[in-house]
Amino acid sequence: MxxxxxxxxxxxxxxxxxxxxxxxxxxxxxxxxxxxxxxxxxxxxxxxxxxxxxxxxxxxxxxPGAAQRQPKPVPQTDESLAGRAPDVLLIGAGVTGAAIARELMRRNVDLLWVEKEHDVALHASSRNDGMVHPGVDLHKGTAKYHYNRLGNRMYGGVCAALGVPFRRTGQYLCFKGRAMRPLLYFTLPYWKWLGLSGVRVLGDKALHAAEPGVDEALHCGLLFPQAGIVCPYGLTIAMAENAVQNGAHLSLDTCVTGMDVENGRILAVHTNRGTVRPRIVINAAGVFCEDIAQMAQDHFFSIHPRKGTNAILDKKAKRMVRTIYSGMGTTATKTVHSKGGGIVSTVDGNVLVGPDAVETPEKEDFSTSVQSVRATFEKQRHAAPALRESDIITYF
The missing domain is CATH 3.30.1340 (Histidine-containing Protein; Chain: A;)
Incomplete structure (x- = not known):
């Protein structure tokens, strides 16, 4: 184009x-x-x-602030991987890397899998709300739409095979005004065209019967039955364990520091544990994937990280939510530059509230603030007025 x-x-x-x-x-x-x-x-x-x-x-x-940013120190160096020539070098042990590793080990591949942290799932794969999205806001023809639909369908089978808790809860989008209900019926052909089957319109009584904690000012809603909840780090750990049990060599505290590239081909990959010479390199490095791509002389995109704060509530707050819901037309959803967010019932029986969205130049900025917690509660209180900050047991 x-x-x-x-x-x-x-x-x-x-x-x-x-x-x-x-x-x-x-x-x-x-x-x-x-x-x-x-x-x-x-x-x-x-x-x-x-x-x-x-x-x-x-x-x-x-x-100006870029010069003040200090890179994270490289872990202790040794030569434990020097001379390795695996079929595949997989970089990154988040949920995507773990899923790739598990699939590769079905094919009798010599896999060397490296992760710069001391365990799997320490970044985005453990720091999210665990929601399995139905793809409400996606557009046909995009890669995200294509893979979201395929992935959503696979969760039940993958989680059952690995013994990971998963619930197909559905997601409610709630609206103010009883006059909205007939208008929602006109949206049903669109959801069907988008590939979201079984979408239902709920009136006042049905909505509040399904979710008693929803604000009484929200009079109708749409139910998207494809949505679900999972423990994100539990799933990542289970896939990683399965891959290792089937022969994957996972090397933790292992950082890729550079590559030798000639005529578009990666000849060698340098790490703090020695130089390896894989036949194929797979980049699953999360927010650092652009750095890996640049090492491979394939830098065609940039990542601007955003972070969002989630709060976990005590289990006594479970009365507020059974599934996943948010109020449409509120500050939770109408802001263009937002993570939207909602109120989520977790697989562990807690309530999760969040997130917001904050630009950050740091790819490992996991800090939180009182302002973010309060802003998150304020925007979600439009859907659930019973939300109380005193119920928070942790936030991240």
């Missing part, structure tokens, strides 16, 4: 006064220059690309 370079540069000049420019290199849109702060870097990316863009974008815009 043709990249509208002149249009993008006009927008960048208007915002940054010529300090940021866009060029096209090898079919990829590349942003270079300097911004006043991290928010400016993110703003440049948004001016150059959107979820509907059909081109790849690399954001190399700098900002």
């Amino acid at each position: 043709r990249i509208p370079l002149k249009k993008i540069n006009r927008a960048l000049k208007k915002r940054f006064g010529g300090r940021v420019q866009a060029v096209v290199e090898r079919g990829v849109l590349v942003l270079r220059g300097s911004a006043e702060d991290w928010d400016g870097v993110v703003a440049a990316g948004r001016l150059a690309a959107s979820p509907k863009s059909r081109w790849y974008t690399v954001n190399e815009v700098t900002w």
Whole structure:
């Protein structure tokens, strides 16, 4: 697809006064220059690309705070992996890496699997709400839509095979005003076209019978039965254990530090535990996947991390939610730059509330704040007025 370079540069000049420019290199849109702060870097990316863009974008815009960021120290070095030449080197032991490892071990592959942390699932794969999404907000023709649908259908079978708790709870989107109910029926053909079968419209009585904790001001809703809940780190651990039991060599505290590339082929991968020479390299490094891609001379995208705060409530708060729900038309859902979020019944019998969405330049920024917790509760209280911060037992 043709990249509208002149249009993008006009927008960048208007915002940054010529300090940021866009060029096209090898079919990829590349942003270079300097911004006043991290928010400016993110703003440049948004001016150059959107979820509907059909081109790849690399954001190399700098900002003053970038020089102060210190990389995480490389774990202790040794030569325990030196000389290994596996069929596959898999980088990253989150839920995606664990799923790949499990599938590869069905095929008698010599797999070396490396993870820079001291255990699996220590980043996003343990720091989420455990919701299995039905794909309500996705668009046909996108890769996310395609894989979300396939993955959603697979959860029941995968979790049963691994002995991981999973519940197909369904998700409720709730609306104010009884007049909304007849309008919701007009949306049913759209959900069917989107591939979401069994979507139902619920009136006042049916909605509050299903979820007694929903605000009385919410008079109707849509039920998406494909939604579910799972323990995210439990699933990752189970898949990782299954892969290792079937022969995968998992090397923890192992950091990829560089690669030797020639004519588009990776010849060697350097780690803090020695140099390996795999036939194939699979990049499942999460938010660090762009760094790995850059080592492989395949840097065609950038990641701008966002973090969101979730709160876990005491089990006595279970009265507020049986499934997953949120109020439509509130601050929980109408903000464009938001994680949306909702109120979730976890597989452990607790209630989870969140998340919000905060831009961060740090890919390992797991900090929380009182402001984020309170903002999360405020936006979800539109759907569940009984929410109390005093019920929180932890947040992350």
